[in-house]
Amino acid sequence: MSSKKVLIITYYWPPAGGPGVQRWLKFVKYLPEFDIEPIVYCPENPNYPIIDNSLLDTVSKKIKVLKQPIKEPYRLARLFSKKSTNKISSGVIPKAKKQSIIERLLLYIRGNFFIPDARKNWVKPSIEFLDKYISENKIDCVVTTGPPHSLHLIGLGLKERLDLKWLADFRDPWTNIGYHKALKLTQKAKAKHQKLEKEVLNKADKLIVTSNNTKNEFLLKTTTPISVITNGYDHHNIPKQTKYINFTLSHIGSLLSERNPIILWKVLSELVTENLSFAKSLQLNLIGVVSDDVIQSIKAHKLEPFLNVVGYVEHEKAIAYQMKSRVLLLIEIDSEETKAIIPGKLFEYMISETPILALGPVGSDVETILKSTNTGVYYNYQNEIALKKQILVFYEDFKNSTLEVNAIGLQSYSRKALTKSLSIILRNI
The missing domain is CATH 3.40.50.2000 (Glycogen Phosphorylase B;)
Incomplete structure (x- = not known):
């Protein structure tokens, strides 16, 4: 069986820390075992709110990683308030009544001038770069993973230009995600989000979501096939730890x-x-x-x-x-x-x-x-x-020294088992 080439478009990649990087870092780790050749495309100079350099060592040297520059507004925003910008870029949005004038302004600008998100300026350059790369390297399938949901717009643009299969992976919902309420969206901005979401949901060949609730939400918006592949755990080499005395x-x-x-x-x-x-x-x-x-x-x-x-x-x-x-x-x-x-x-x-x-x-x-x-x-x-x-x-x-766990059925949530499910989808898309 020949390997299938799959281009994975992701914003988060080592040295990015936090939860956003883990899903596709682990999929990429195991996909070659299922005759899928992953090629990763990510930003060259991203503005990651959390850095974890230890994750760099977990990426196989055999994995091809393509990088292109990205222009993000957070660098400019720091000229106004470094503290407020760092909070917002890392997801820490203060309650409305405690927001400073600068924070309210930054949230309004972020919500209404950067749709769907602050990485929107990476969409067009990425489409231009990947259009040529995909054609020259015989890529069989493109995967986009969001948030940031701008990356789905890269998939949308490539789908409209090229004869390729496109899988859109939603780690979180789009218009129904909780922080949208904090972005001070105008009705025009809300409508634009909904329009873009509808285009992505209906033009992708396949959708993957991480929960049944998201699947049920999307089933009301599209007829595109949807699969649930949750996040999971990977085996690690951390030795068994002594429990705290307290x-x-x-x-x-x-x-x-x-x-x-x-x-x-x-x-x-x-x-x-x-x-x-x-x-x-x-x-x-x-x-x-x-x-x-x-x-x-x-x-x-x-x-x-x-x-x-x-x-x-x-x-x-x-x-x-x-x-x-x-x-x-x-x-x-x-x-x-x-x-x-x-x-x-x-x-x-x-x-x-x-x-x-x-x-x-x-x-x-x-x-x-x-x-x-x-x-x-x-x-x-x-x-x-x-x-x-x-x-x-x-x-x-x-x-009483009886505080313990008797877990059952964990194997189905292992990263390798989940990657096997993903590989089946990729082979049949």
Whole structure:
């Protein structure tokens, strides 16, 4: 069987850190085992909000990586406010009432002058470059992955010019994603987003999404075939870690302003006040980008003495934190839009042998996965009493040295198994 050449157009690629890079980094790792030759196209000089140089060592030297320059507005925006620009580019959007004039202006410009996103200026140069490359190198299929959804417009432009197959991969929804509400979009801008989304959904040959909720949303908008391939976990070489002596709750990843679990801080504050033993044992680790709103909420609930803000760490260190913790926190915004969001870290959490405590909206895909794999518990934001009882159950198990996980059915979420599913789609597209 001859290898099929597939061009993968992605914004995030090492040394980019954070969750956006992991999906296609791992697909590219395993695709050659399924007779698919991946060729990666990414920016030469991107404005990544998070850098993780350790990921550079995970890319095989055999993988061909094409790079072209990109012009992004964030560099110019930093002339006005470096701090505000860094926040917005990394996804930390302050609540409306706490936004400075500069932040409001930057969000308005970002939302209404850069559609679908701040990487729009890379679309036309990329189409020109790849048009020639695809023709000269006999590429069988093009894959675009977003966000940023500008990259789907590269696929759209190539599809209109060339006789090729195009697969559009949506790691998150487009017009139904939660942060759109924060971008101060005019009606004209909203309509343009919807028009572009419709074109991509209907002109791609195949769509891949990461959750059933996103699939159900897109089924109302297109007849293009849709497959669900979730994110997953990869095997690592991190040795087994000794658990923290304390009853340590850890959140790994960004905690943005809107993802601020007041109900959790309230419950922990009550338990600290009511239970002296609990107070002596509690430790709260936040590993990753954390908004000022979250820190202020924790302080307001008198939990600062138990707080350990670590900040962003390299991927391998994040895995070690997962394994050392007693309970892992998975927090999602309480909204209809976030039902479809399955954080990539969930799957690494699932193999950490650490119980997961998740908070999110009713009807989330996360709840289904946790229940089916027996890796944790899930509560919505109206379950305050049940949440408090559950944390006490975890704490009692911790004291009795019986706090453990008996996971089932994890193999289907391995990166290699997921790549096999992807390879079948690519071969049959």
